[in-house]
Amino acid sequence: MLTLPNLLTLSRIFAVPILVFLLWRPTPIDYAITFVLYCIVAITDYLDGYLARAQGQISRLGQFLDPIADKIMVAAVIIMLMASRRANGDPPIVEDVHIIPALIILLREIIVSGLREFLADLRVSIPVSHLAKWKTTFQLVALAALILGGALPQLPWVHWTGLASLWAAAALTLVTGYDYLRIGLKHMD
8 A cells, every 4th residue: 555654654764775875975965965865754754654644544554664664764874873984084973882872772673673573463562652752753863963963073062962862862762662661571471
């Protein structure tokens, strides 16, 4: 069922290789292009759900693809920000102790995905909480700021805003991950 919301979700998945390619070549112009593309893709994360609800086009395909698209995009960008070098040869955008929140976010996504899959077999769904939506917002802002920081190395506050938002997202990630795990454990033998 290729509705507009589902096409927007698919566009996020198809944008990931482009984001990875651009982050592989760390010049300020590549970071600037990546920032614009990333912002467009992040907006589709909001739009696809909004349009699906507003137009009554919520589908099983959309419910399946939306969280996958989010996780693929976030994981790919985080990994690239930890791996790629800056234009002037400086260390990666995310390094040292700041790898910790990145790993927390990645590990939580894997754990929650496995938990959702396990609970789906039991016909138990875990709705997305408001706090989880805030977590996603902080993640999206953090990654956008970190990418923009690569385009604007002369403005270090942009980079530090991204790192602070990454830590905030990781804190919310721990809270929401614990909430999901607590709910899931009730259904385990």
